[in-house]
Amino acid sequence: MRHVVIVALFVLTMTFLVYTGLNALNPLPTQAATQAVVVDRMFHLEFIAIAFLFSLITVPLVYSLIVFRRRPGDTGVGRHIEGNIKLELLWTIIPLITVIAFSYMGAQALGDTLRVDPQALQVKVTGFQWAWRFEYPDYGITSNALYLPVNRQVLLRLESPDVIHSFWVPEFRVKQDVVPGRETQLRITPTTIGEYTVRCAELCGVSHAYMRSPVVVVSQEDFDAWVAEKQEESTEATGPDAGRGQKLYETLGCKACHSVDGSEGVGPTWKGLFGSEVELDDGSVVVADEAFLAESIREPGAAIVAGFAEGTMPSYALEESQIADLIAFIESLK
Amino acid sequence: MKKILSIGLVRGLVFQMIGTLIGALLVTAVRAAMGLSAFSARTFGFTEPAWVFGGFVGVLAFVYGTRVLDDWIAWARGEDTPEHREDEPGWRKYFSPSLDHKVIGIQYTVTSLLLLSVGGLFALIFRTELAASGLQFLSLKMYNTLMSLHGIIMIVSILLGIAGVMNYLVPLMIGAPDMAFPRLNAFSFWVAPPAAVLLLSSLALGGFDTGWTGYPPLSARAPLGMQMFFLGVWVAGWSSILGALNLIATVLRMRAKGMTAFRMPIFVWAAVATSLIALTATQLIGLSFQLVMFQRLFGMGFFDPAKGGNPILFQHLFWFYSHPAVYVFVLPGLGLISELLPVFVRKPLFGYRWVAMSSLGIALVGFLVWAHHMFTSGMNEYLRVPFMYSTLLVAVPTGVKFFSWVATLWEGKIELPTPMLFTLGAIVAFLMGGLSGPPNAIVATDLHLHDTYFIVGHFHDTMFGGYIFPFFAAIYYWFPKATGRRLNEKLGKWHFWLMTPSFLVLTMGMMRIGLLGMRRRIADYDPALGFDLTHTVLTVAAFLIAISVLIFFYNIYITLRKGEVVTGNVWNSRSPEWQVPSPMPAHNYDRPIEVVGEPYDYSLPDAPYVRFAE
Missing domain, CATH: 2.60.40.420 (Cupredoxins -  blue copper proteins)
Incomplete structure (x- = not known):
């Protein structure tokens, strides 16, 4: 019985320490939306449960390892305990109630994040x-x-x-x-x-x-x-403009695959592309003129440059003026 | 040359290469005859259908080449074959089909350790890349391929590892001479190596960049390596399904006299629970991958929205296996914890029956929770709530295990040799995994956590706690049984004390940055997030784990050469396999055993568990 009381005290102390420690770490990013407030409230309830359960298992585990460790020269056996029905029912039913409670609160919180404002x-x-x-x-x-x-x-x-x-x-x-x-x-x-x-x-x-x-x-x-x-x-917007094209290049995501300095990428580089001869994967050679580039942007699967994989580039539903801007930008990359 | 070709593994690999070539050429010829393009520069010479069919024929050829089918072929021809086949003495038997469950168990275990090292090596490579923000030495594509392969290789190696432990131990523990179907058992093992070859071949065939989950539409447009991944998993699934079938039949039919359900060693309960899942759920992952394979090969639009398909359907099919699969991975490990604790505490497992039932409970509830992987996927909004309830329900039987373990330690006489250290390490690591689980199960908080590094940390905690730590414990514990030599304690302790703290730092660091906004499966991260230092620490921790595993391999090497010879009951265990001298003789027990007591009455020295018939 003495052991149980000591462990219980340690568990409570440890729960407090773990929970305080978790909070002191600032575990979550800044809160910048009403939905975040709802989610964080749930997080903190979970932190309390985690701190308690962590202590509930580790404290008696470490305590046993110290107190019930076999001393040198001791050849005895452990106390014969096969189980305890009451205890086993207890540690089935209490967790059951707890998880149902958490599910209920979780569902409420989910509902709160979904609240509709008709003026949205x-x-x-x-x-x-x-x-x-x-x-x-x-x-x-x-x-x-x-x-x-x-x-x-x-x-x-x-x-x-x-x-x-x-x-x-x-x-x-x-x-x-x-x-x-x-x-x-x-x-x-x-x-x-x-x-x-x-x-x-x-x-x-x-x-x-x-x-x-x-x-x-x-x-x-x-x-x-x-x-x-x-x-x-x-x-x-009037007339093609390389400056706007460059902005599109950076914001649409072209940049992720097409370099402008000649270095290798997922797709062909744009440096010196305009007007150059390009070999396609069916062996034919075409000139990368305005019409070819426009087609490649609208329908990337229509012609594949040799050495590159089909189906990598999605088709971009851009306006005519935007395509013209992009081509103007490519043209500027000698 | 002839001598080398008499080794089953070598012959299988040669046959696999030839088979792949024949299959690919066949499709190429048919395509040419039909007027379709016969070759493709983009897919490494052959067309994609040719590669896939070639890969399939290669697997059949491998299995045929190892001669594991020979008895069945003879029977089909009406010929008779001897019931037993004696293995060659020495190491050679491990490289050819054997019908001995102990040999097959070791084959599985060694294959698992090899793949574990490959998967771990991949992790080290991309972990090094992540040590600092920016791209260091990997390309984005290579990172994605390595990360995806790390996932699947580890999963396959875990499946093989548990198959190894179950194959080796279950017949010994229930007092059976072998598994129920020894030839099926050998077949189950020998389909695994060609599957591993297929998975690794994806690295050479363009890689794949979808993660091990292979979600379409991304997987429908990924490079050729994707198909090798699908095919490899599909084939490995057979190993799992047939192995599970065999194990259930063995436990149902071949237990020793007097071994009633509640007198079975607890590990056998866990093995049955895990096999029930593997037998009934594995089909779904094979099927879902096959559907994407067919979508790519034949243009069937199962998951292609442009053809009326639904990408979310794939996720349902995939997770219907892949969630229960994590219980396939952890249940045997948790069984090992329950099995080893009483030995080193010298008192019974607390609440044996309830612990046994909790394994079945986890297996059952595990089937009802799959959609918790899809809380942000865009599936029906309200469906998320019942899946939250069912998922949290898993915490109840899992909690039962933890409480029982702690109660088992209570008032025992605790000793701490290496297997016990790894058992305790497993409890702590699995506790971390268990406690970080519910925040993912509760929808509101999962909306933040899904697809972050927090999940990666949580998952590694459950896998290390549920499988890696218990697997090491089992190897340290049963190594003397299998080899007659005991692994070096000092090296074992180095292994443990280096691995455990490093591992805890690794996963806690992962969870920390995950909560703060680190996404999973990215090759590079924004330096503005301030994660560089943590990532450097994580990389160092990963290397320390790798060093500890190297110590483990060195330990095996040195022990096999000149380790302490032990033939008796090293751990003073009550289990039947320890009542006969080590290493275990070929047909297990020469006299039938009879169960006369409870398995874990360590605190009653005069009440034996089994006795041998006169």
């Missing part, structure tokens, strides 16, 4: 190999960064033209896969102004590690200003 801002998010694109149907603008007004729920409508991706901003906690052939949804209510990053969480091929885009949470006024600026920009 809608953004259509396209995840593709290997970048993100954001369309604001209410404002008729498209962006490579996700701008969000603070304290207003946003409904992300996620789509993928190629493989499965996953939308995750750690500061918002919640995560949702992007599945080709259908739309999935995610609701986030940002609460803190700042810059974050959305990273693809589902392995999506070669450049998965680099599939990320900025997420910027701003005040409503700043958001309105950004929208106005964007709308102006899209009406301004």
Whole structure:
């Protein structure tokens, strides 16, 4: 009995120490959305349970190793205990009740992260190999960064033209896969102004590690200003422009596979590409002129450059002017 | 030359090469006759269908070449063959088909250790790459291939390892002369090496970049190596299914007189539970991979949304095996913990019956939880809640095991030789895995944790605690039984004390950065996240584990050469296999055994468990 009391005291002390230690480590990223508050509340309940269970097993284990260790010269045997029905029932039923309670709380928390605000801002998010694109149907603008007004729920409508991706901003906690052939949804209510990053969480091929885009949470006024600026920009576009092409190169994800300095990549380099002769995998040779490049962007499978794999590049549904901008940029890379 | 070709393994490999070539040429000829492209520069000469069919024929040729089918072929012809076949003396018997379950057990175990080293080497390579942000020496593609291969090679090696331990121990523990179907047993083993060759060949055939989960549509457009991966897993599945069938039949039919269900050693319970899962679930992973193979080969759009297919369907099929599979991996390990604790504590296993039932409980509930891998996948939102309930339910029988282990230690006379150290290490590592599990099971927190390094840490804790630590414990414990020599204690302790702290640092570090936003399966990470230092520490820890395993291999080498010779009951065990001299004779017990007591009454020295018939 003396042993049990000592162990019980140690278990309580240890639980307190482990839980305090876990918290002192700042185990979670900054909290920047109402959904994150819900998730973190659940995390802290779990931390308490983990600290207690960790202590409940390790304390008697270490205690036994010290106190019940065979002393030199001792040839005896352990105490004959085959089991204890009451104890065994207890350590089946109490955990059973605990897990049901946690499931119930977990379901409540899940429900809280899904709460619908009918006034939510809608953004259509396209995840593709290997970048993100954001369309604001209410404002008729498209962006490579996700701008969000603070304290207003946003409904992300996620789509993928190629493989499965996953939308995750750690500061918002919640995560949702992007599945080709259908739309999935995610609701986030940002609460803190700042810059974050959305990273693809589902392995999506070669450049998965680099599939990320900025997420910027701003005040409503700043958001309105950004929208106005964007709308102006899209009406301004006239004639192909290598500068805009370079921006597209960096934000659309072309950069992940096509180098501009002649170094090897997943796809052919763009340096000196324009106007050069290119050998295709069926043995034919073509000149990389405007028409060829435009076709390769729209329909990457139509012609494959020798030595590169088919099916690596997704087709990009770009506007005519954007394709012209990209070609102008390629042309500038002598 | 002729002497070398008389070795089954060598003949199998030669046959596999020739078979692959014949199969590939056959398809190439048919394609040429049909007017389809016969060769392809992109897929290493042959076309993809030619490679896949060639790989399949290669496996058949390997199995045929080893002569493991010879008896069956003779029977089909109406010829008779002797029931027993004596093995060659010495080491040569291990490289050719044998019908002795102990030889097959060692074949499995050694193959497992080899693959474990290969998988571990892959991990060291990409772990070194991750030591700092930025790309050091691997390409993105190579990283993905190594990371994916590490996963599947380790899984196959674990399956082979548990098959090895179960094959070696179960007939000995139940007092049987061999497994129920010795020829099927040999066949189950000999389909595994060609499967391993297929898996490794993917490295040379363009690799694959999907992780071991092989989700389409990514896997439908991955390089040729993907198909070799699918085919390799498909073939390895046969090994698992047939081995499980054999084991269940053996335990049901071949127990010694007096060995009622609740007088079986606890490891046998675990082996039955794990075999029930392997027998009934493995088909699903084979099937799901086969569907993607056919999608690629024949354009069948099972998972292709453009053809009305559903990518999420694959995930359901895949996890319906692959979740229960983790219980296939850990149940035998947990059984080993329960088996070894009483020996070194000198008192009964606390609540034997409830522990036995908890294995079956885990096996049963394990079938109802698969969709917890899909909480963020976009499957029906409300379906997530019942799967959260069922998943957390697994914690109950798992908890029963932990409480029983602690209660077994309580008021015992604890000794700490190497096997016991690894048993305790297993409990601690599995505890870390067990405690980091529920946050993934609870949907709200899993939304944050899914696909992060936290999962990687959690999973490695369960695999090391549930399999690696117990596997080492078993090897240290039964090595004298198999070889008549005892592994060096001093080296064993070095192995343990180097591996355990390094391992705990490794997985806790993984979980820490995972919580903070480190994704899994990435070759490079943003230096702005500030993970560089942690990753360096993790890499050092991984190398320390590798060094400890090298010490273990050195220990085996030196012990086989000049280790302490022991023929008696080294650990003073009550189990029947220790009541006869080591190494075990070819047909196990020359006199039938009879069970006359409880298996774990270590605290009652005058109450034996078994006795030999006069």
